[in-house]
Amino acid sequence: MQVQDTPLVRKLGAFVALSDPELEILGRMHGRPRSFPAGVDMVHEGQVKRSAYVLASGWVCSYKTVAGGGRQIVDFQVPGDFLGLRSLLFRTADHNIEPVTRVEASEVLISELIDGFTRAPRLATAVLWAASRDEAMVVEHLVSIGRRNAQERTAHFLLELGARLTLVGLGTQEGYACPLSQYLLADALGLSAVHINRVLRELREAGLMSFQKGRVEFHDFAGLVALADFDLAYLDHDGPLLK
């Protein structure tokens, strides 16, 4: 099988130097393609029959709803990310998953995953690392919402998305394509869409960055990192941690 350059391979490859047999096993995980339209939940809270997926293209968001009718987006997933790993061990899914754009994803059977791990334990480590990194991002998100004001929070979030996309080859320090609406951004950052709009304007007028017409552009990367108190380290790798 030809060595592939999928987002998943690129991401895990940043952590573990992958051998040919390992690449081959990963390649097989892309064998069960599924397609989902934007805006229709792939998984909803309380759903019993669940699957895990690897995102091939498109963006999705994971969210929970609250009594008042609002919702909190916990995280977005971009190509190369896993979906639904966390609640595999629960009786029912504990959150909703909604595609932000049209999405192509590969369904991963749990048995397949376990089997892959048995034959290539280093893959298990790589996936665990990816899961730990996901949780670290949720934690950083929590810190943002709890202790940063709207500007810092917004800047931090868009920087982090940039770092993740860069890891899978979909972004640079110049910017990236971003299909999120200001409403989605608001639901993710615990702010109102109106206020997001004002904050984006302030950031633009300060010459730090812009987010318009589906594209995030960093105009003063260092300044933005300083404003957001963004830690480059935890997404920055000089190369695989495991050779």
Place this chain on the structure above:
Amino acid sequence: MQVQDTPLVRKLGAFVALSDPELEILGRMHGRPRSFPAGVDMVHEGQVKRSAYVLASGWVCSYKTVAGGGRQIVDFQVPGDFLGLRSLLFRTADHNIEPVTRVEASEVLISELIDGFTRAPRLATAVLWAASRDEAMVVEHLVSIGRRNAQERTAHFLLELGARLTLVGLGTQEGYACPLSQYLLADALGLSAVHINRVLRELREAGLMSFQKGRVEFHDFAGLVALADFDLAYLDHDGPLLK
């Protein structure tokens, strides 16, 4: 070896029905006791040499600091909880761990953990479940801070702590002993200590609950659950999920 009734055994036992050999392996994890005074960090951000621990007695908090000098407490750990599992795969710890009270904990070597899993795979499942549950709590915390007002947030948090403590035999629907100061509560809930004080007074005057002199008392459990939009399901088990 005598079958033990430690908080860890009690918690994992709620998820997986544990056999004698499994209990014996768990018991051995309590073989490396350590003691820590209140207020002195056990682990700090960026620290390279890390250990994992199982909490035997006392409370600790995990937190991250932000530029302005503030901090956000991500979670508290109570007896039976693991410490430091998440960042095991990172080069350095990504958060601080501070004992809230004097703490007794057992150091767990990574090799020991892996070895235990090899000989008792069901233990691995149980620990993974515990880790997933921890992450689910962080997510719920995120939702609280993002989308609930101060009253709902405070009520939700104290209810969740109660549910966790009940799981290890340290609380009931009547209440529980709680060593947290209003400052710690504030750092956890993304509020100021002054406002926490007012919120606690409102909850008390509404006849819902009280938190005074180190003790949380639920006066109207159902009313509090309704106010907080608290989901009893995800911490509520009729018995082990795996027989």
Place this chain on the structure above:
DNA sequence: CGAGTGATTGAACGGTCTCAATATGTGTGG
């Protein structure tokens, strides 16, 4: 061309913060 979605801006309200002062409790040293 009309409808719907997303972006933008203004004005007023309100939840939470900050600053400040006063209790209350607890441990320490004299």
Place this chain on the structure above:
DNA sequence: CCACACATATTGAGACCGTTCAATCACTCG
């Protein structure tokens, strides 16, 4: 046992950040 320092809890007053409501604009798609 008292005096004191120190942490924690409590309460008030004013300021500020972000919300809500409302209107207008821009763009896309039928």
